[in-house]
Amino acid sequence: MTDLSDRLQPDTGQAATTIHLVDEKSFAEWRKGQSPAIRNLLDARRYDGKSGYASMILPGENDEDWSVVSTVANVDELSPWCLSKLGEVLPAGTYRLANDLEPGPAKLGWLLGQHRFDRYLSQKPEDAGPRVLLTGKAARIDRTVALAEATIMVRDLINTTAEDLGPADLQRAIEELANEYKAEVTTHMGDGFADEYPMIYAVGKAAAEGREPRLVELEWGNKDHPRLAIVGKGVVFDSGGLDIKGAKGMRIMKKDMGGAAHAIALASLVMKLGLKVRLHLLIPTVENAIDGRALRPGDVIDSRKGISVEIDNTDAEGRLILGDALAKAGEDEAGLIIDYATLTGAARVALGPDLPPMFVNDDELAGALEEGAKAEGDPVWRMPLWDGYDKMLKSDIADMANSASSAFAGCITAALFLRKFVPAETPWVHFDTYGWSPSTQPGRPKGGEAYGLRAAWAMLEERYGL
Structure with a gap:
């Protein structure tokens, strides 16, 4: 079984890639705060904040300075599954939700997205490495x-x-x-x-x-x-x-x-x-x-x-x-x-x-x-x-x-x-x-x-x- 113990970590201000979460209500206001280049990219990709589990990479000023935007059903009430896809597909690294948003129940899906049952596969899927999510509620890590x-x-x-x-x-x-x-x-x-x-x-x-x-x-x-x-x-x-x-x-x-x-x-x-x-x-x-x-x-x-x-x-x-x-x-x-x-x-x-x-x-x-x-x-x-x-x-x-x-x-x-x-x-x-x-x-x-x-x-x- 995949070792999940290191994939949730306390947020102590360490360097991390930002994940922006948007929903249908908040997308327009969030989009206004982005640079013209990002707005053009969003429009080119027809990213509208409405498609469930849709996400995309947002480039920064240099190759290492990038972030992620992902659509959820309700930013104010995260479900256990709204970060599951990101936990599965993002490259290895450390991630933090934007605006000090606490992932709450979504931490579970982040972890479960990183496990696959592969006992009977002759060629095991390549391990992308740990995707670590930061949380402000360190006391809840062991439970999750x-x-x-x-x-x-x-x-x-x-x-x-x-x-x-x-x-x-x-x-x-x-x-x-x-x-x-x-x-x-x-x-x-x-x-x-x-x-x-x-x-x-x-x-x-x-x-x-x-x-x-x-x-x-x-x-x-x-x-x-x-x-x-x-x-x-x-x-x-x-x-x-x-x-x-x-x-x-x-x-x-x-x-x-x-x-x-x-x-x-x-x-x-x-x-x-x-x-x-x-x-x-x-x-x-x-x-x-x-x-x-x-x-x-x-x-x-x-x-x-x-x-x-x-x-x-x-x-x-x-x-x-x-x-x-x-x-x-x-x-x-x-x-x-x-x-x-x-x-x-x-x-x-x-x-x-x-x-x-x-x-x-x-x-x-x-x-x-x-x-x-x-x-x-x-x-x-x-x-x-x-x-x-x-x-x-x-x-x-x-x-x-x-x-x-x-x-x-x-x-x-x-x-x-x-x-x-x-x-x-x-x-x-x-x-x-x-x-x-x-x-x-x-x-x-x-x-x-x-x-x-x-x-x-x-x-x-x-x-x-x-």
């Missing part, structure tokens, strides 16, 4: 770098192919994180696992040797601090099981461990920035494969919580493994449970790829998440845990079914299924994230992407303090 690194962790884990990221590899990634922060890791698998975590085992039992299902737990922090559980769906590849997906639907199912990637990254932020909690990370990880042992439609399986579940659809497997992990989190008396999962296509139909629905059983918690989302430019949208749809999970022969009897409200019924495994008195939020950017935008290349990560972190900072 940590958020950028956590975002990159999510992206890189999702972008890694299923061949190279099986359950054992996801376990190793957690163990490496534990070694870095002196945390404790326990992996449950093998003998007795089917009895302890029957739903996780049922989903993953058809996988090849070496890719057996497991639950990986990490614990860190002062045992006297409030207990925070973070759970992530770790389906390293989802064929759909015997209810097999079509080719188009299966094409990017390496991303079905995106919930685990988010959970691991959020846990890394907790440890790196020293949140005052007792962290409990739980990653159920499986491959939803097909062989003679595969879970069948119509099977009835047990769960850790003792709820029997009839399998209506083997492609509704993520909620099964999360159910056992959420039950375990509840047994350990978590004060707050957060889960991430690439769970339903219905969520994408409802809200698209960039806006993850969140389901929250506590209004105060929901409000804090919405405030964090707004502050971080990391949008989320609250969806209802509508009790009236519980009946759609009814089974004729078991306590409940894993998939609704109707195609309606698919992301809601999935969340209601998960709610059965969470203690009613425990504050809980479930993010149904896509984990994937379907097209390239500045600072956000096509591929794995983090949604709802920064919103959750802002809420945790406010709730627990550093």
